[in-house]
Amino acid sequence: MSTPKRALIVVDIQQEYFEGPLQIAYPPRDESLANIVSAMDTAVAQDIPVVIVQHQMPDGAPVFVEGTPGWSLHPEIEKRTTPTTKHVHKNFGSVFAGTDVAEWLRARDVDTITIVGFMTNNCDLATAVEAEGLGFAAEILSDASGAINLANEAGHVSAKTLHTTLMVLLQSNFAAVTTTAEWTAAVASAQTIEVNNLVVSAVEGRSVAVG
Numbered sequence: 001m002s003t004p005k006r007a008l009i010v011v012d013i014q015q016e017y018f019e020g021p022l023q024i025a026y027p028p029r030d031e032s033l034a035n036i037v038s039a040m041d042t043a044v045a046q047d048i049p050v051v052i053v054q055h056q057m058p059d060g061a062p063v064f065v066e067g068t069p070g071w072s073l074h075p076e077i078e079k080r081t082t083p084t085t086k087h088v089h090k091n092f093g094s095v096f097a098g099t100d101v102a103e104w105l106r107a108r109d110v111d112t113i114t115i116v117g118f119m120t121n122n123c124d125l126a127t128a129v130e131a132e133g134l135g136f137a138a139e140i141l142s143d144a145s146g147a148i149n150l151a152n153e154a155g156h157v158s159a160k161t162l163h164t165t166l167m168v169l170l171q172s173n174f175a176a177v178t179t180t181a182e183w184t185a186a187v188a189s190a191q192t193i194e195v196n197n198l199v200v201s202a203v204e205g206r207s208v209a210v211g
Contacts, residue, residue: 003190004112004137007105008043009095010036011117011124012055013077016063016070017146024118024146025159035144035180036116037076042184049108050085052077053095055123093126102134112137112192114183115175116144120163128175138175139193141183142167172201 013036016022018029043050054073057064064071066089073081081087088099096102105113113136115124124145131138147163150156157165171177176195178186186193 004192005108005110006043006112006114006139006187007049007051007108007110008039008114008116009101009127010040010050010052010077011095011115011127011145012053012119013074013117014054014064014070015072015074017118018074020063020070022063022119022148025149026163027143027146029146032118032144032146033074033076035141037080039114039116039141039144039180039183040077040080042187043114044080046187048114048187049105049110050080051095051101051104052081052085052087053101053117053123054087054089056089056091093123094130095123095127096130096134097126102136105136110136112139114138115140118146120145120147120166121150125166125170128170132174137195138170139183140167140170140175140177141180142177144180168201171196173198 017024023029024032040050055064056066056071059065086104088101090097090099092098113131115127115138117124124140128138128140147159147166149159150162167177176193178193183193
């Protein structure tokens, strides 16, 4: 396969996920942050374009209101925002919806996006799914993202179960799942990280279930 032309998409590393009601629970947010920072530093060293995304909600919303402490980027991300990084605000789950990110990536001949950031169960998932329709391959770093515990009328699920399940789901079709260390090695060697497919994953799933 040809060498992937990557861009790193840094999704919503904002204080709401560290101090607000949306605190990332799994993997531990400080570990995820360290891996996100490592991926950003690798991208800069390897001349990989970086997109820093920041979610915002209208006045009166419970989270992500522009100008509030929770809306702010984490300081480790803020200090890595440079004139060469693209910084966009978004109002929807996917980083592509209502932004010019897709056009910006195409102008740089990017064919593969690497997703890091929060949350696995919302913006990361939405971005990976929309990438398919836009013609971008997707990767996601399992230890540089994270989920929250959820409970509602449909039931409840722990952050660990949710995150792990979504990694399996994404690897089955939408995004190649890997770790920060594995991705860093793949970048250094200009290698593609392979995604599985739904049929193979389904057959293997039947085998595991029977076993």
